[in-house]
Amino acid sequence: MTDTSLPFEVRHSPIQGFGGYATRPIAAGTRIVEYAGERLTPEAAEARYPDVIGERHHTYLFAIDDEVVVDAAVNGNEARFLNHSCAPNCDAVFDDGRIWIDAIHDIEVGEELVYDYAYILPERHTPAAKKRFPCFCGAITCRGTILAKKR
Ligand SMILES: [Zn+2]
Structure with a gap:
């Protein structure tokens, strides 16, 4: 699979579902992997995954900007x-219209690779939205x- x-x-994670675990030491600043997937307009992504209010959001969508969304x-x-x-210990970096996962700390073998999704909703980030x-x-x-x- 990997x-x-x-x-x-990739194996089961205690956080949620699957996770990525380092199989060798990764130095801070290393470009680890591209966040690959089909490139869509936000409208096409919205049509593919209509948001159901109150339901937990779970997709592999990642917006690059106002015009391009990647569906992994x-x-x-x-x-x-x-x-x-x-x-x-990682960050999602936008570079020339692509998304990369870079290490921001030195990562040891067996450590889970994680980054801050920092989702931004079109609506305000109210307590209900956060829930x-x-x-x-x-x-x-x-x-x-x-x-x-923010927001
Ligand atoms: Zn947290």
Whole structure:
């Protein structure tokens, strides 16, 4: 299931479903993997996954900007299994219209690779909205939601 050229493997995670775990040491600043997938307009993504109010949001969508959304459920790779954490060791980096997962700390073998999803909703990030996007990362600094801090 995992591409062995990658420095991590995908297996069950205590956070949620699957997660990515380092199979060799990864130095801070390393470009680990592209967040690959089908490129859609936001309108096409919305049509594919109409939001059901009150339901927990769960897709592999990642917005690059106002015009392009990547759907990793189609032609995606192992990057889609990386979980969110409020105390991440990776970050999602936008570079020339593509999304990359870069290490922001030195990562040891066996450590789970996590980054801050920092979702931004079109609506205000009210307590109710945050409840629809809960976080169970367990970090001391956990903010209780995978939504971005701002707004
Ligand atoms: Zn958290």
